[in-house]
Amino acid sequence: MKILVCVKQVPDMESRFRPDAAGVWYAETDLAFRVNEYDEYAIEQAVLLKEQLGGEPEITLLSVGPDRVVEAIKKGLAMGADRAVHVRDPEAHLKDPFQIASIIAAYAKGEAFGLIFTGMQSLDRGSTQVGVAVAEALGYPCVTTVVAFEYADGTVTVKRELEGGVKGTVRLKAPALITCQLGLNQPRYPTLPNIMKAKKKEVSVIPVEQLLQQEARLVPAQFSAPAKKGGGVILEGEVADQVDRLIGILRDKTAVLR
Amino acid sequence: MKALLVGECRDGKLLEYSYELFGFASRLGAETAMVLIGTEGALPSYGGTVYLADAGRYGEYNPDLHKRLVQAAVEREKPDYVVFLHTSYGWDLAPRVAALLKAPQVSEVVALAEGGFERPCCSQKMRQVVKPVGAPVVLTLQGGAFPALVPGGTPQQEPLEAEGEARGEFLGYEAAVRKGVDLTRAEVIVSAGRGVGKKENLPVIAELAKVLGGEVGASRPVVDSGWMEAGAQVGVTGQTVSPKLYVACGISGAIQHLAGMKKSGFIIAINKDKDAPIGEVADVLVVADVMQFVPALTAKLAK
Numbered sequence: 001m002k003i004l005v006c007v008k009q010v011p012d013m014e015s016r017f018r019p020d021a022a023g024v025w026y027a028e029t030d031l032a033f034r035v036n037e038y039d040e041y042a043i044e045q046a047v048l049l050k051e052q053l054g055g056e057p058e059i060t061l062l063s064v065g066p067d068r069v070v071e072a073i074k075k076g077l078a079m080g081a082d083r084a085v086h087v088r089d090p091e092a093h094l095k096d097p098f099q100i101a102s103i104i105a106a107y108a109k110g111e112a113f114g115l116i117f118t119g120m121q122s123l124d125r126g127s128t129q130v131g132v133a134v135a136e137a138l139g140y141p142c143v144t145t146v147v148a149f150e151y152a153d154g155t156v157t158v159k160r161e162l163e164g165g166v167k168g169t170v171r172l173k174a175p176a177l178i179t180c181q182l183g184l185n186q187p188r189y190p191t192l193p194n195i196m197k198a199k200k201k202e203v204s205v206i207p208v209e210q211l212l213q214q215e216a217r218l219v220p221a222q223f224s225a226p227a228k229k230g231g232g233v234i235l236e237g238e239v240a241d242q243v244d245r246l247i248g249i250l251r252d253k254t255a256v257l258r
Numbered sequence: 259m260k261a262l263l264v265g266e267c268r269d270g271k272l273l274e275y276s277y278e279l280f281g282f283a284s285r286l287g288a289e290t291a292m293v294l295i296g297t298e299g300a301l302p303s304y305g306g307t308v309y310l311a312d313a314g315r316y317g318e319y320n321p322d323l324h325k326r327l328v329q330a331a332v333e334r335e336k337p338d339y340v341v342f343l344h345t346s347y348g349w350d351l352a353p354r355v356a357a358l359l360k361a362p363q364v365s366e367v368v369a370l371a372e373g374g375f376e377r378p379c380c381s382q383k384m385r386q387v388v389k390p391v392g393a394p395v396v397l398t399l400q401g402g403a404f405p406a407l408v409p410g411g412t413p414q415q416e417p418l419e420a421e422g423e424a425r426g427e428f429l430g431y432e433a434a435v436r437k438g439v440d441l442t443r444a445e446v447i448v449s450a451g452r453g454v455g456k457k458e459n460l461p462v463i464a465e466l467a468k469v470l471g472g473e474v475g476a477s478r479p480v481v482d483s484g485w486m487e488a489g490a491q492v493g494v495t496g497q498t499v500s501p502k503l504y505v506a507c508g509i510s511g512a513i514q515h516l517a518g519m520k521k522s523g524f525i526i527a528i529n530k531d532k533d534a535p536i537g538e539v540a541d542v543l544v545v546a547d548v549m550q551f552v553p554a555l556t557a558k559l560a561k
């Protein structure tokens with residue numbers, strides 16, 4: 001069986017975001033990038049399945065984006081994927097989720113993947129569309145927001161997470177696409193020997209023009225900080241002073257210290 | 259302008275937040291019709307048309323058929339917008355409907371904007387405006403962004419059917435695990451987030467909870483990494499709490515966490531990032547390192 005894992009590289013969410021020159025997305029200067037958290041669960045699940053099946057499945061990672069995404073690819077390879085495809089696109093951030101999904105599907109079409117894992121969303125755009133749209137384009141059944149995964153003899157049994165912590169169990173036959181939710185597994189940290197081994201793994205580069213066949217259905221028009229409606233007090237400065245001021249506020253505004 | 263609203267049923271009941279769809283439609287100034295895969299007992303209090311498909315036949319989770327049912331209603335209503343809630347049901351189904359209709363989809367809409375829609379990005383820290391090209395437009399709405407509106411009345415039912423192959427089999431629901439303390443009764447909750455750093459730091463949070471006479475809660479990553487048990491999780495997929503005082507230590511304030519604690523009486527957040535979205539709901543945001551500030555606060559309070 002062949003397995004595909006889709007990986008996005010996203011900025012660290014503790015960063016300070018500023019609009020780019022066009023004012024439609026974030027400027028990349030000063031940002032540190034990492035593997036999208038949800039995709040780490042997708043990589044781990046693929047590697048766990050490979051281990052379960054005695055190393056038989058071949059895991060391909062795919063990432064669409066500029067050259068920096070090679071770092072994310074390397075991490076996935078060091079976690080245990082076998083090979084990778086970098087769809088090189090310096091303008092990936094201007095494509096809509098439907099276009100990104102179409103690019104991935106155009107690559108996956110001829111490859112007969114038995115399972116495709118994606119994150120349920122990305123931390124930066126968070127559309128929750130790409131995985132499902134890839135499945136629709138390929139005609140694969142798909143389950144989203146998966147927190148438990150089992151595979152046996154071509155049958156996949158998963159639990160998807162609903163509001164209030166309720167879960168729904170779904171069974172389906174491969175080929176299928178699964179979008180991974182936080183907590184699905186415990187993503188491993190790449191070990192040093194595996195990081196070294198990953199350097200020798202194949203990364204093929206495909207220019208996005210070869211795979212993009214669709215026009216955008218969304219045009220990004222603006223990127224900005226939300227209007228502050230909080231109006232809460234912000235305490236900065238020395239810790240000792242912050243402590244005193246906070247205790248003062250607790251005395252004035254709440255009954256908990258009485 | 260017309261909006262086709264996709265309501266949600268679980269265990270045969272209409273989910274209350276489905277009324278937020280009407281709130282949105284009224285903001286948009288759109289005429290409405292609703293699609294519901296449910297039972298007659300789940301019909302909304304609404305005088306318009308409800309396309310009702312039988313959940314007994316189509317199941318409550320059966321996206322292969324649900325997308326065709328929504329498509330069938332779209333063909334009859336010819337709406338400008340097909341509107342879902344951004345929930346586990348909505349974000350699962352909406353992209354499939356968009357694919358069938360070859361329509362643009364804007365996810366997690368929080369506001370109307372000039373020529374488009376505003377939605378959060380960068381883990382709720384920022385906002386993006388996007389303009390859809392083509393029609394109809396598929397939307398999912400962030401929970402709570404548009405206040406619920408109960409139109410009142412008795413719907414005109416239109417039976418809805420669709421054919422298609424269902425490739426997944428839904429085997430049933432499983433109730434949430436509820437172990438440990440019942441946080442919903444706590445008057446004070448001190449919650450630990452990923453910013454606490456590591457499991458070994460958790461006693462610092464517990465000690466603050468103790469001097470305040472409260473319980474310890476957690477954000478999801480703290481539970482997912484096995485630092486605390488699932489019963490402690492606050493948020494959409496954990497417990498919904500409203501203590502008199504909620505102290506969020508190293509919690510960024512993701513919408514899914516806020517949904518579980520924003521109704522608390524007084525909210526204190528301790529975060530080293532002044533721009534963390536938790537600041538939106540906090541009465542006091544202390545910009546500090548949790549591991550420096552919390553022990554200092556506990557020590558002073560213990561005196």
Ligand SMILES: Cc1cc2nc3c(=O)[nH]c(=O)nc-3n(C[C@H](O)[C@H](O)[C@H](O)COP(=O)(O)OP(=O)(O)OC[C@H]3O[C@@H](n4cnc5c(N)ncnc54)[C@H](O)[C@@H]3O)c2cc1C
Pocket residue numbers: 014145182450451452453454455476477478479480491492493494495496497507508509510511512513514515518528529530531534546547548549
């Ligand atoms: C469908 C769905 C359901 C979900 N349900 C829930 C839910 O029920 N509950 C829930 O909590 N989450 C839920 N989540 C996850 C949610 O989206 C966030 O990922 C999660 O809440 C983040 O937890 P956090 O704030 O602890 O971590 P992070 O987002 O990583 O934030 C850590 C914060 O700590 C701060 N920090 C770091 N170091 C320090 C330090 N030394 N001192 C002070 N501050 C520091 C950082 O500035 C940051 O703001 C759900 C997600 C999805 C998609």
